Amino acid sequence: MGGEALRACDYDGDVLVVGGGIVGLSTAYAITRAAPGTRVVVLEKESGPAEHQTGRNSGVIHSGVYYRPGSFKARFAVAGAAEMVRFCAEQGLPHAVTGKLIVAMERAELPRLHALVQRGRENGIPVRELGRAQIAEYEPAVRGVGAIHVATTGVCDFGAVARRLAALAEEAGASVRYGAEVRVIGRRGGAVAVRTARGEVLRARALVNCAGLYSDRVARLAGDDPGLRIVPFRGEYYALAAERAGLVRGLVYPVPDPAFPFLGVHLTRGVDGEVHVGPNAVPATAREGYGRRVVRPAELAGTAAWPGTWRLARRHWRYGAGEVRRSLSKAAFTEAVRRLLPDVSADDLIPAPPGVRAQAVLRDGTLVDDFRFVESRRMVHVLNAPSPAATASLPIGREVARRVLAQLDR
Template sequence: MATAWRLLSERPGSSVTVLEKEDRVGAHQTGHNSGVIHAGVYYKPGSLKARMCAAGSASMVAFCREHGIPVEVCGKLIVATSEEELGRLGALHERSLANGLPVELLDPAGAAEFEPHVECVRAMRVASTGITDFGRVCEVLAELIGELGGEVRLGSKVVSVTPAAGAGVVVGTDRGEVAADVLVNCAGLQSDRVARMAGVRPPARIVPFRGEYYELVESRRGLVKGLIYPVPDPQFPFLGVHLTKMIDGSVHAGPNAVLALAREGYSWGRIRPVDVASAAGYGGLWRLARKHWKYGMGEVRRSLSKRLFAASLARLVPAIGPEDLVRAGAGVRAQAIAPDGGLVDDFLIVEAPGQVHVLNAPSPAATSSLEIAREIVGRIPVSA
């Protein structure tokens, strides 16, 4: 959606069609994420993620304010709950400074000024982190695309991509064909499959991981003022559960990370055999599993036990107990895994003649979407 809007804004008169297989925009990753506008703390200086997240944080806040989308720059705390985590917090502080971010280290008393119920030995305050409703962002983008003469075709599932006579492509959908000079693939959970349809061999495969959330009961929302994150452990593949104030005032807790049994599997009961077979037959996933099987089993146990989920949160805010949590929604992360079992760490954009494929865009992709779009548009020849 962001790419289509950028194309129409920067190249007036262009003919742009967005194909969306669902009956609404933002039905999957965009509509199921935590709503956080990330600052860019975790990313290697100079990487696409670092550059686009810092720029995207500013442009997303500005976009929301311009178009009346609820947004709040509330900041977040990353808290070290033990002496063993101080070295990692210090390294994160140095990386944040290298990325030009407004951060400060706090002692427990300083942390309590922002989050009175946090227990920590030290914390880092990230002032530029915000929250919004990315589903609403997607809806506004759809409206703007229409106003600029573009078209968003809902309920149009892509089933084939073939070269057109001379140049360009013909994209087949279950509701007819679309001929185009350039194909831009931002299909998220299905991006590697679309690339293969188009004759591109992806350097990684998408494997879906479900992130499950609880939320605090209304009477306990006061335990969290903004966003509270743990210090990430680089030896594990995911960040760990955290506490997030949502733009509607609720407080979400999570997510964990368990292998989903469908590309769009938002619950244990959603099983799609073709997706299970795709994941089970991929050597890269097995290599990842051999390295992190203990971590993975812990995530599964936490998925099945509210008590264990609450215990993880209590490391950050000791006052939280199982009785304070109720089930909330889940999201599915389109995680690109390389054949050697490594997680693709940066945004991954692959080009072919007349094609641009975004093959890895996990968090902070929503934050960075307007900047990823700028990058994509810059790769499309003006004559296209």
């Protein structure tokens, strides 16, 4: 695809945004606010917004307590949490600021808990340290040897947030097109052009890649080497039976292992009052592999062919074996839950819808632990946007908008 330089009237838009999850829609919204009159077209392959990571998570508005000071994650999560609460309040969307406990279940975890206290304070987050007896002030049914309370954590419905962002962007002049899977990307001179699965060709002055689970693939379609591969991990959840949901008042997390981006099996009371338990994280056999029987051979082969996959597996096989064990055995999963919530039995846990996390892995097997933005001519790629991307979606959208508008100015 390509051709001679196009006149402005020959473009279908100024910016094409690939991906209609919360990051792509926040980017479209941010562009319309920062540069009114900029023509934005969002291309989403599904029939509606937020069908994948955005609409399949625990709905937690993360405070930023876990993240390395100065990182994108820390900066965007701290600002984004407060902004997300304000946005939900202004737009009338369901949300609650519940606070959360991070609980040490054995004395060996206390040094890591104290390190989180320090990290939270460095990030400007109010953190209260609790002794064993004080845990019951917040969560009477939870057991631990110590904990910290993070007051700024909350919950919302990120799918509802994404739908509202789409509506606001459209009100400002953006176009959101569903059923528009991008199959071909080309650039020539001053134009970027894409062809969708339906054969439609659209041209613009710049493109933003917010394709989530397919962000690396979209980068390659554009002729850019992302230097990483998205390896999908399925997060499997249970929900507490309705008559047992009263065991949990808010949000309860174990002390995380700093070597991994996963937070362990935790307890989350959502805006609907349902308490989700999980997730455990296991390799998925498809990028949209929400069930164990969903296998896409080409995607699985691509994951297996990436050198980083095997290096990651060799490095962390013990951790991975524990996750797989909890996936295959409800008894093992229940055992993990009972470390936090002793009164729970296997009969109290009801299977809940799973999600898939797009985890970027480098060639050497390193898990990419921060947001990753890569620019090339007339393109901005969002190549890694893991949790807390939904929490931080408003400042992330502004950052991506700033980058692509700077390219248009040049």
